[in-house]
Amino acid sequence: MPDLHLQATVNGRKVSRMVQPHQRLLDVLRDDLNLTGNKEGCGAGECGTCSVFVNGVLMKSCLMPAAKAQGATVETIESLAKTGELSVLQKAFHKAGASQCGYCIPGMVMAATAALRANPFADREEIKERLGGNICRCTGYQKIFDAVEMARDVNNGALSMAAFEEINDGEGKYIGRNIRRIDAPSKVSGALRYAGDMVLPGMLHVQVLRSPHPHARIVSIDTSEAEAMEGVEGVISCADVPGEDGFGVFVHDQPIMARGKVRYVGEAIAAVAAEDLLTARKALAAIKTVYDILPAVFDAEEALRPGAPVIHDYAPDNITTHIPIRVGDVEKGFAEADLVIEEHYTTQAIEHAYLEPEAGVAYVDHDGVVTIHSPDQNITHHRHMLSKIIAKPISKVRFIMSPVGGGFGGKEDMIYQGMLALLAMKTRRPVRLVFTREESIATTAKRHPSKTTLRMGMTRGGRITAVSFKMVSDGGAYGLSTEGVMRKAAILGAGPYDIPNLRMDTIGVYTNNTPSGAFRSFGALQSQFATESHLDLFAERLGLDPFEIRRINMMRDGGRTHTKQALKSVSLARVLDAAERGCGWEPGVPNERGATRSDLGRAGVRPAVTLGARFGETAAQKAGKQEAAE
Amino acid sequence: MLLCDHYITARSLDEAFDAMAAHAGNYRLVAGATDTLPWAREGRAGDVHVPALIDISTIAELNRREVADGRAHIGAATPIQRFLDDAALTHAMPAAPHCAVWFADDQIRALATVGGNIVNASPAADVTPCLIAHDAVVELAARRDGRIVRRTEKLASFIRGPGKTGLAADEILIGVTCDALAGYGGTFEKVGHRRSLVISVVCLTVLMKLDAAGRVIEDVRLAIAGVRPIPCRIDAVETALRGAHLSMAAIEAAAAMPLDLVQSRSRQDYRRDVTRGFLARGLVAAAKRAGADPQVFENREAAYA
Numbered sequence: 001m002p003d004l005h006l007q008a009t010v011n012g013r014k015v016s017r018m019v020q021p022h023q024r025l026l027d028v029l030r031d032d033l034n035l036t037g038n039k040e041g042c043g044a045g046e047c048g049t050c051s052v053f054v055n056g057v058l059m060k061s062c063l064m065p066a067a068k069a070q071g072a073t074v075e076t077i078e079s080l081a082k083t084g085e086l087s088v089l090q091k092a093f094h095k096a097g098a099s100q101c102g103y104c105i106p107g108m109v110m111a112a113t114a115a116l117r118a119n120p121f122a123d124r125e126e127i128k129e130r131l132g133g134n135i136c137r138c139t140g141y142q143k144i145f146d147a148v149e150m151a152r153d154v155n156n157g158a159l160s161m162a163a164f165e166e167i168n169d170g171e172g173k174y175i176g177r178n179i180r181r182i183d184a185p186s187k188v189s190g191a192l193r194y195a196g197d198m199v200l201p202g203m204l205h206v207q208v209l210r211s212p213h214p215h216a217r218i219v220s221i222d223t224s225e226a227e228a229m230e231g232v233e234g235v236i237s238c239a240d241v242p243g244e245d246g247f248g249v250f251v252h253d254q255p256i257m258a259r260g261k262v263r264y265v266g267e268a269i270a271a272v273a274a275e276d277l278l279t280a281r282k283a284l285a286a287i288k289t290v291y292d293i294l295p296a297v298f299d300a301e302e303a304l305r306p307g308a309p310v311i312h313d314y315a316p317d318n319i320t321t322h323i324p325i326r327v328g329d330v331e332k333g334f335a336e337a338d339l340v341i342e343e344h345y346t347t348q349a350i351e352h353a354y355l356e357p358e359a360g361v362a363y364v365d366h367d368g369v370v371t372i373h374s375p376d377q378n379i380t381h382h383r384h385m386l387s388k389i390i391a392k393p394i395s396k397v398r399f400i401m402s403p404v405g406g407g408f409g410g411k412e413d414m415i416y417q418g419m420l421a422l423l424a425m426k427t428r429r430p431v432r433l434v435f436t437r438e439e440s441i442a443t444t445a446k447r448h449p450s451k452t453t454l455r456m457g458m459t460r461g462g463r464i465t466a467v468s469f470k471m472v473s474d475g476g477a478y479g480l481s482t483e484g485v486m487r488k489a490a491i492l493g494a495g496p497y498d499i500p501n502l503r504m505d506t507i508g509v510y511t512n513n514t515p516s517g518a519f520r521s522f523g524a525l526q527s528q529f530a531t532e533s534h535l536d537l538f539a540e541r542l543g544l545d546p547f548e549i550r551r552i553n554m555m556r557d558g559g560r561t562h563t564k565q566a567l568k569s570v571s572l573a574r575v576l577d578a579a580e581r582g583c584g585w586e587p588g589v590p591n592e593r594g595a596t597r598s599d600l601g602r603a604g605v606r607p608a609v610t611l612g613a614r615f616g617e618t619a620a621q622k623a624g625k626q627e628a629a630e
Numbered sequence: 631m632l633l634c635d636h637y638i639t640a641r642s643l644d645e646a647f648d649a650m651a652a653h654a655g656n657y658r659l660v661a662g663a664t665d666t667l668p669w670a671r672e673g674r675a676g677d678v679h680v681p682a683l684i685d686i687s688t689i690a691e692l693n694r695r696e697v698a699d700g701r702a703h704i705g706a707a708t709p710i711q712r713f714l715d716d717a718a719l720t721h722a723m724p725a726a727p728h729c730a731v732w733f734a735d736d737q738i739r740a741l742a743t744v745g746g747n748i749v750n751a752s753p754a755a756d757v758t759p760c761l762i763a764h765d766a767v768v769e770l771a772a773r774r775d776g777r778i779v780r781r782t783e784k785l786a787s788f789i790r791g792p793g794k795t796g797l798a799a800d801e802i803l804i805g806v807t808c809d810a811l812a813g814y815g816g817t818f819e820k821v822g823h824r825r826s827l828v829i830s831v832v833c834l835t836v837l838m839k840l841d842a843a844g845r846v847i848e849d850v851r852l853a854i855a856g857v858r859p860i861p862c863r864i865d866a867v868e869t870a871l872r873g874a875h876l877s878m879a880a881i882e883a884a885a886a887m888p889l890d891l892v893q894s895r896s897r898q899d900y901r902r903d904v905t906r907g908f909l910a911r912g913l914v915a916a917a918k919r920a921g922a923d924p925q926v927f928e929n930r931e932a933a934y935a
Contacts, residue, residue: 002635021637021683024667044668045738046827057740063664064741067637067685114736132826133735281631281677438672611731611825614714 008069010035011079025069026050026061029076036197037077037106037190039405041135041355042437048134049355051107051114052076058114060133077106077190080113089113089151090188091164094180096147100138102187103355103405108134109188112148118614120155125613127152137355137406195374195402196359200430203361204233204273206423207280208416208433209287210443211262211269214512215296215309218261221270222288229286231279234427236419237270243391247414249381249518250483251320253312256389256418261294263311263477264514266443268416273423273431296512300474301451303511311477311510320475320508321483323490327562333466333501337457341537345454345530349474350447352519356405357440362420363430369396370421375404377411377518385414390421397421409518413445413480445480445517448473448508450489450526454534462544462552466501467494471527475508476515482508485516485523491563493527495535496572497553502562540591547580547587632670636682646686646802647773653682659802661687661707662742664734665750686802687743697722697810702764705805706745710757714739723808724919725816725835729760732818732833735826745803748785751795754830759853759861760818762786763835764808772800780804789860814839814849815920819908830856831897832904836912840876844923847871847880850916852909857901858893867909876917876926885909 003018010033019028029035029052038061041047045063052061053075054068080087086094089112099105108131115122115130122130127148128141136144153159166180186192223235238245238259245259246252257268270287274280297303303311303318310316334340360374370390376382379399387397404411416433423431435443455468471489475482486506494502506527519525535553539546554572561567579585584599599605636653640646650657658680660666670678686692692707695716702722704712712719713730720727733739733756747757748768766785771778785806788796797803814837822828837851850871855861867884874880885906892901914927 004637021635022631022633044671045664045734048735048737051737058737059740060737063662063667063738065637065660065663065667065683065685067639068663068687070639111737118736129731129825130736133737278633436672442672612728614731615727 004067006066006070008071009073011074011076011082019066021067023066024062025052025054025059025064025066025074028066028069029061029074030197034199035076035078036193038110039103039106039194039196039356041103041107041357044437046135047104047107047355048111049104049107051110051134053110053114058110077110080109081189086185086189087113088154089116089148090185092147092151092154093144093188094184095164096143096150097181097184098139098143098147099181099184099187101355101404101406102183102192103194104134104136105187106190108136108144112144112151115148116152116155120152122152123613124149129611129613135355137353137408192403194356194359194405195361196356196432196434198361198373198402198432200361200363200432203430203432204275204423204427205277205280206271206273206420206431206433207277207284208268208419208439209270209272209284209289210439211258211265211267213262213291213293214265214298215294215311216262216291217294218258218269219290219292220288223270225288226272226283226286229274229279229283231275232272232283233275233429234273234423235270235283235287236422236426240422240426241389244388247382247385247389247418248479249378249412249481251479252385253314254415254478254480254515256422262291264512266439266514267477268419268443271419271423271433273427273429298511298513300449300472300509300511303509304472304507309512311512315510318510320479320510321486321506322508323486323504323506325490325502325504325562327499328466328501330466330468330501330503334455334457336459337465338460339538339541340455340457341534341541342453342455343530343534343537345450345452345533347447347450347526347529349449349514349516350519351441352406352408352410352444353441354406354408354410357435357437358411358416358444359432359434360402360417360420361430361432362417362424364424364428365398369398370425371398371400372417372420373400373402374417374420375402375407375411376414376417377404377407377409378414382414382417386418386421389418390425408520409481409522410444412518413515415444443514445515445519446476447519448475448482448485448516448523448526450474452527452530454530456534456538458538458542460542462538462542462549464497464499464553467499467503469493469502469504469527469530471506471530473506473508473523473526474511474513474516476511476513478515480515480517481522482516485518487523489523489527491561492524493531494562495528495531496555496570497531497550498555498559499553499562504562536590539589543589545587546590547576547585550576631677632667633677633679634681634683637685638682639685640689643689643691643771643778643802644773646684646689647778649682649684650800651773653684656681657684658682659684659686661685661692661746662709664738664742665746691804692745694805695719700810701807702810703805703807704744706743706748706803708744708805709740710734710742710744710747711736711739721812722810723760723764723816724811724814725760725763725818725837725916728816728818729756729835732756732820738827744806748789748806749795749797749803751789751791751793753792753859753861754833754856755861756818756820756830756833756855758785758789759833759855760835761806761808762861762863763837763851763853764811766806766808768806769804770797770801771804772798772802774800782807786862791859811837811839813920815916815918815922817912817915817919819912821904832856832901832908834905834908834912836916838913838916838920840917840920840922844921845876845926847874847876850913852912854891854905856894857891857905862891864889864891864909871913876922878927881910881913881917884913
C-alpha cells in the first residue's frame with residue numbers, strides 16, 4: 001500500500017512521518033505519535049472525545065483524513081499543559097469537579113477552550129451551544145458548564161485564581177467538604193491512560209469474529225487460511241480453551257467463544273491476534289464458519305410458551321430465574337378493596353453508552369502470570385472464573401482494573417478478557433483489543449426489557465390492600481446478571497410501601513436477543529416504573545393527591561418489608577417533602593390543573609432548547625466592551 | 631473502516647480531472663469527508679476499499695464566494711461555518727445563519743461543505759432547502775475530449791430522490807448561484823432528537839420581504855425538508871401570502887392551510903403538526919426580522935416565540 005508523507009507541526013514540534021493514505025488524523029496522533037490524550041469514543045463524529053485544533057480551528061479528528069492535515073498546525077489536549085502547569089480551563093475543570101470517568105474530558109476541555117477563544121464573554125447558553133458537539137455520559141453537564149464559566153470569569157478578571165484553590169478546612173475530614181478530586185489533573189490533562197491507550201513492546205492487535213445469526217448450530221470453524229496469513233500470530237476458537245469453559249455473574253452459562261452453537265447476533269466465534277489491525281481484520285474474513293440455522297425466539301413471553309426454541313439445554317423452559325414472593329392473602333386483600341386496577345407496563349432494552357468502548361491488554365509476565373488490564377467492574381470474580389477456564393492456579397491469574405471510562409454496570413461481564421488471556425498465552429506476546437462503538441453497542445449487555453402485569457387493590461381512602469405483580473424480563477442469550485436483576489426487581493419493585501397482601505413474581509427468560517445484564521438501579525427501574533405509574537392512576541381515579549397517596553402507604557420507622565427486612569429508620573417522608581417542594585407541585589389530583597402553571601418558568605426549571613445564543617450580545621460581552629471603552 | 635491506496639489532494643480542476651481519468655471507476659470524490667468516514671463503518675457500508683480518494687476541497691474555484699448583481703455565488707467546497715462568519719454571505723442570505731447554527735456542531739461545520747450537503751441528497755438535508763428558497767442553481771463541470779464542459783441546473787430539480795442527484799459520473803459540483811436576498815427577514819426552524827448533531831425530523835426555511843412600512847408582504851419564500859424524499863418549496867402558502875397585508879390572522883390562516891407535504895415513512899401526524907407550528911412561528915420571526923410594524927402583532931406573537 002503506497003504511503004503518504006505527512007508533514008505537520010504537532011504541539012509545537014515538526015513532525016514528518018510516512019503514514020498510510022487511509023489513516024485519519026486521530027490514527028496518526030494516537031497510533032503513530034502516541035498522543036493518546038484525545039480518545040476515540042465513536043469514530044463517527046458524534047462524541048467529540050477526539051476534538052483537536054487544526055490551524056486553530058477545533059475539529060473532530062476521527063472525521064478528518066490525515067492527508068488534510070498536510071502542512072497544518074495541530075494542537076492536541078497535550079498542548080494545553082505542556083509545561084506541566086494546567087491551563088486556566090483545566091484548573092477550573094479540576095476545581096468544579098467537572099470530570100468523572102474522564103473519558104470525554106480531553107475533548108470537552110478542547111471544546112471549552114475553543115468556545116472561550118471564540119467568545120471570551122460567552123454566557124452559559126452560548127457555552128452550551130458551542131459545546132454541543134461533545135457528549136458526556138456521567139456528569140449531566142452542569143459541572144462542566146460551571147467550570148467553563150469559572151474559567152471565563154478568571155480570564156476576564158471577574159474571579160481570582162484563588163477560586164481554584166482547595167478549601168482545606170476539613171483537617172482530614174472529607175464528608176460534607178468541597179474536596180477536589182485527586183484523579184482530576186490526570187483526566188483534564190489527557191495524561192491518564194485507559195486500556196485502549198496502552199501500548200506494550202511487541203504488542204499484537206486483536207479482532208473478534210462474531211456471529212451473524214441469532215441462533216445456529218456451528219457445523220465447523222476453519223481457521224487454517226487465517227492462521228497461514230503473514231502477520232497473523234494467533235487464532236483461537238472454543239477449541240483453544242484448556243479448562244472448564246463458562247462464565248457469568250450467577251450461572252456460568254456463557255463460553256469464552258461460542259461452543260456448539262451461537263445464541264445471539266454478535267456472539268464471539270473466534271479471535272485473531274496480528275501484527276496490525278488491518279491484518280487482523282483481513283484474517284477474520286478468511287475464517288470459514290459453516291452454520292446450521294436454528295429457529296430463534298426474540299420475545300420473552302413467546303420463549304415461555306411450550307414448543308418455543310430452547311436456548312440452553314439445561315433450561316428447557318427457557319427460564320433463567322424465577323423469584324416468587326408471597327405475603328398475606330392476596331385474594332382476601334382484593335375483596336377488601338374499593339377499587340382494583342390492572343395494567344400492563346413495558347420497558348425496552350437500553351444501552352449504557354459509556355464514552356469508553358470496551359478495551360483490554362493482556363500478557364503473560366516473567367513468572368508465567370496471565371495478566372489482564374481492562375476497565376472491568378468485577379475483577380476479583382473474573383479472576384476466579386478465568387483461573388478455572390484457563391486451567392491455571394489462581395496465583396497465575398492477575399486482573400488489573402484500568403481506569404473505567406464509564407461503566408454503569410455495563411462492564412461487569414467478562415465478555416472479552418478470556419479471549420485476550422488465551423491469545424496472550426498462545427502467542428506469548430502482549431495483545432490488545434479495542435472495541436469499535438458499533439461492536440460495543442451490538443454485543444454487550446443491555447438493560448433488561450420487561451413486561452409487567454400489575455393488579456392492585458385500594459380503599460377509597462387510598463390504602464393499598466393487595467398487590468399482584470408479575471414481571472417477565474428478556475434476559476437475552478446468556479444469564480450474566482439476570483438472576484440478581486430479578487432478585488432486586490422483586491425486592492424493590494413494590495416500592496417503599498407497606499403492602500399487607502402481596503404476590504410477586506419476577507421471571508428472567510432466555511431469548512436470542514443480545515444478553516441483558518447489570519445497569520444501574522438493577523431491575524428497580526423497570527419494576528418501580530410500573531408501581532409508581534399505578535399509584536398515579538389510583539390518585540386520578542380516587543381523586544387523591546399523588547404525594548398523599550404515597551404518604552398514606554409509605555414504610556415507616558420500625559416497618560417490615562415484604563422480604564421480612566426490619567427497617568430501623570425510613571427517610572421516605574423527607575424525600576417526598578423535598579420532591580414536592582422541589583418540583584413546585586400544586587396540591588390536588590394529578591389530572592386536573594388550575595388556570596396557570598406555577599410549576600413552570602420558575603428558577604431551576606430549564607426552558608426548551610433554543611439555538612442562536614451567539615447571535616445576541618450577552619450581558620458579559622456588553623460589560624467587557626464597556627470596560628474596554630473605559 | 632474506509633481504506634484507500636491513494637489519497638490525492640487536487641490543487642486545480644485539471645488535477646482533479648486528471649486523477650478521475652487515472653482512476654476511472656475506482657475513485658470517490660471527497661470534500662469535507664464528514665459523511666464519507668461514518669458511512670464506511672459497521673452497520674452501514676462496513677469496511678470499504680476505495681482505490682483512490684480524490685480530495686477537491688482545496689481547489690480555489692470550489693472555494694470562491696461572491697455576492698454581486700443580486701446573486702450570490704457559493705463554491706461547493708465552502709464550509710457550512712461560512713454561513714455564520716462571512717458577513718457578505720449572511721447579509722445576502724438572512725436565513726442561512728439560523729440554518730447553520732443548527733447544522734451538526736461547531737466542529738463539523740468547519741469541515742462539512744455546502745456541496746457535500748447537496749450531493750448527499752439526504753431528504754433531511756438542512757442547507758439544501760435553504761438554498762432552494764433562494765432559487766439556487768447548481769454549476770457543474772466535466773472534462774470531455776480534453777475540454778472542460780460546464781452546465782447549470784436548478785437545485786430543486788437536480789435533487790432526484792434520497793441519495794440521488796443529476797450529477798453525471800464524470801462531473802464535479804463547482805458551486806451554487808442563488809438570489810441575494812438582502813433586506814429579507816430570515817429564519818430556520820428545525821426539530822430532531824437533541825440540540826446538536828441531529829438529523830432533522832422537520833426543518834423549514836422562511837424568508838420574508840415587507841414594504842417600507844412593514845405592513846405588506848412583498849415576497850415570502852418557504853422551503854421544507856425532512857418530511858418527504860426531496861426538499862421543496864411550499865408554493866400554496868407563498869402564493870396566499872405574497873401581496874397580503876401582514877397580520878397575525880393572515881399568518882395563522884396560512885399555517886392552517888391544508889397541505890399535502892408529508893410523505894415520510896414514520897410519524898406523519900407529528901410532522902404535520904410540527905409543520906403547522908413551524909409555519910406560524912417562522913413567519914412571525916421572519917416578519918419581525920424583516921422590520922414588521924410592531925403594531926401588527928399586538929403582542930400576540932408571544933404565543934409563537
